[in-house]
Amino acid sequence: ELMRRQGSQVAAVVVEPVLGSGAVPLTREYVAELLRLRREHGFLLVADEVATGFGRTGSFFASQEWAGHPDLLIASKGLTNGTSAAAVVVAARSVAAAFEDDSAVLTHGETQAGTPVTCATILATISEMRRLDAVAMGKRLAARLDTALAELLATHPLVAATTGLGCFRSLRLLRADGSPLPQSEVPDLVAAIRRAGAIVHPGVNGVQLFPALTYTEQDLAELLECIQAGLNAHVAGTGMRQ
Template sequence: MNEIVKGLEIIKKDDDLISLGSRLAFHPLAIKEARGAILIDYDGNEIIDFLSAACVANIGHSHPKVIDAIIDQTKKFIHYNPAYAVFEQMGNLAEELIRITPGNFPKRVAFSLSGGDANDNAIKVARSYTKRTKVISYHRAYHGTTYGALSLSAVSLAMRKNLGPFLPDVYHIPYPDCYRCNSAPTDSGCNMACMEQLKELFNTVVPKEEVAAIFLEPFQGDSGVIEPPAQYIEELVKVCKDNGILLVVDEVQSGFGRTGKWFASEHYGLEPDMVVLGKSIASGMPLAALVARKEILESWAAPAGSFSTAGNPVCCAASLATINVIEEEGLIKKTEELGLYAVKRFEEMKGKHALIGDVRGKGLMLGVDLVKDHKTKKRANEETAKISYRCWEKGLFITFFSGNVLRIAPPLMISREQIDKALDIMEEALGDVEAGRVPDEILKKVKGW
């Protein structure tokens, strides 16, 4: 890798001027250009992207069809506040989102600008529709940083410290995490203790008839790619149905092909009352959406769900092009296959590298959980930071979450050769760290979150 010189000048300006509430400390990456799965920095380095802008660039960076769609629409007109005038791109996109999201029932769409405000819309409209106030979310969930979404989120104290009070009537329960299960399994296997905790909440703290909605990430993303067991989801659906509680599924990270299906809900045959979409929906243009049962989005009145620049026709055009590319290039099937291939390679690495405790996820939403000890599952935080840094030095941009889970989330169009190169780099980095070849010094730089 060329020495980072020009990049550091650019980063310095950012360090001096930009709010500290937004950038996480990983590597000194300043991007000059990006194409497909490759990032090009200001010092001429070509780096494989294993983050996809945090699952924003699912179809790869700067796809020519998205660029064309943006230019074409921009030449016609850029925007008009959709509260006051109609343009066809919004309706066309709503039609497509209704088609691809799970659930063969009448739906409507509410557009917004970020995954966070789409979750806020979901809280508002769930309350309005059910005339109930309480909402339930999960420990270690990430739903965004607008106040509603932040109130749902519980991934780390860093995002909540000194920011309260949060939205009232939001309750958190443990997420079903089979690798780090808090309850000792019975002789006959899993005893669904996580489901019992929801029932206990209903018995002791929250009357279920007062609950408007439960917010679920179908794979919990930022806590380290946790996949709930199918039985949990089945029981959750039943609890919601039996008690008139809406099930809101946040597919902001797991959607748009990321897990080898259009939506992670499909792995469970799940048809949520509301689906929250964002990130890759418009390949990086600011757009998010809430797709919900028709009657739910008919239960509130304007401007309760209005944003001046939401559903912008340029963003809608980018989103329509993105959907088209996913289908035309067969990215969903390809993601499923690449995911299976990557998991197989990680399982082989697990046999050789004691640091790998667990490999989780589907498609190209994978987590490699590094532990100091397979029995205690103590998180190998320093080793993880060092591996991430060593990969960076070798031309692979890879981050981690929960301190010790390497995040595997490349663009879905990444080639088999690029995946192989990246996994080779990861394996070399694992070896380097295990052999003590990466100095402790780097822990001052790579903090992660």
């Protein structure tokens, strides 16, 4: 649709491998079509991995699971594990090669980019992730999340669906009449879960979960207990019947 509207004017297409709002992973078919369109139109494919990078979805970068690599990859959050402000744009060799030409100019300037402290933070984060084998830890946690969320879906009448990938998940909820939980009720639900002991992110008709890759089984059990308790308190508070 975008190509049809823009013709060959599209220079770059930016996608999140898992859409942050709602935790919706791009399907294999969607990625295949993007890669086909890139071959046809020659645009740069940019993976915004600010949220999905650094083991969040089961691989170091979510786009590593794609059938073709992106031309540019953007990372931030996990890059320093949130310990300092930093972001990077990683360029594929085919893109970077253009700048090896002496006459090439990258028209981009930053006042505070690449400071030694920031670079040290990035290196320390990557080294600690390697020491912990954090991606494998995240994969194990994701498998436990799969089981726990499937159980919640099967047993809680107001849980309509779970979406997401790895440790990047959402719960879609229903009202007692079977309609999707209205967005206007999401802040109250988040507050109820918070009172029960866990801070979760507001989502689309529900909440989103981004547990640390280092969660223990006990941490996960506690999170799920808080969600159940918060959900039940919200239902009771709004007069909804399960």
